[in-house]
Amino acid sequence: MIEDRRAGTTTTTVPVEVVSWVTKFVGGDGTGRRVFEEALAPGSTVRSVLAGLSARFLELHAALWHGDGIGEHIEVLVNDAVLGIAHTLDSPLRPGDRVTLLGQYMGGG
Numbered sequence: 001m002i003e004d005r006r007a008g009t010t011t012t013t014v015p016v017e018v019v020s021w022v023t024k025f026v027g028g029d030g031t032g033r034r035v036f037e038e039a040l041a042p043g044s045t046v047r048s049v050l051a052g053l054s055a056r057f058l059e060l061h062a063a064l065w066h067g068d069g070i071g072e073h074i075e076v077l078v079n080d081a082v083l084g085i086a087h088t089l090d091s092p093l094r095p096g097d098r099v100t101l102l103g104q105y106m107g108g109g
Contacts, residue, residue: 012095013037014044016053018060021103022074025060026053040093046078047089049099064101075102 016036024030038049054061064074069089076083077100078091093099 012040014040014049014093014095014097014099016049016099016101018101019103022060022063022101025063026057038099040095044093045090046076046083046087046093046099049093050076050089050101060101073104075104076100077102 014037016038017033018026018028018036019033021030023032023034026034026036028034036053038053040049050064054064064071066072070076070083076089078087078093079098080100081087083089
């Protein structure tokens with residue numbers, strides 16, 4: 001939650017953590033992690049929060065989305081559970097939830 005003392009308001013947010021090579025799409029160097037506090041408006045869903053973040057980072061948008069769904073190289077986790085297990089893109093988010101974008105690693109032989 002973020003408090004704007006000048007305006008006397010409180011904005012509820014949800015952290016979106018971007019991890020490993022995915023950070024290169026949000027101004028990072030492809031290592032470590034970056035955390036963004038995204039506004040959590042009434043009715044916010046996983047999709048709407050990710051759409052808001054990716055609208056500010058065009059490279060993330062291109063890497064994350066495939067049509068209106070998530071592409072195959074970035075995993076989305078909600079509260080440490082992979083999307084599709086306990087949540088979908090259209091699941092509502094609530095205060096206390098966490099979203100993580102984690103790059104998939106593919107092995108070679």
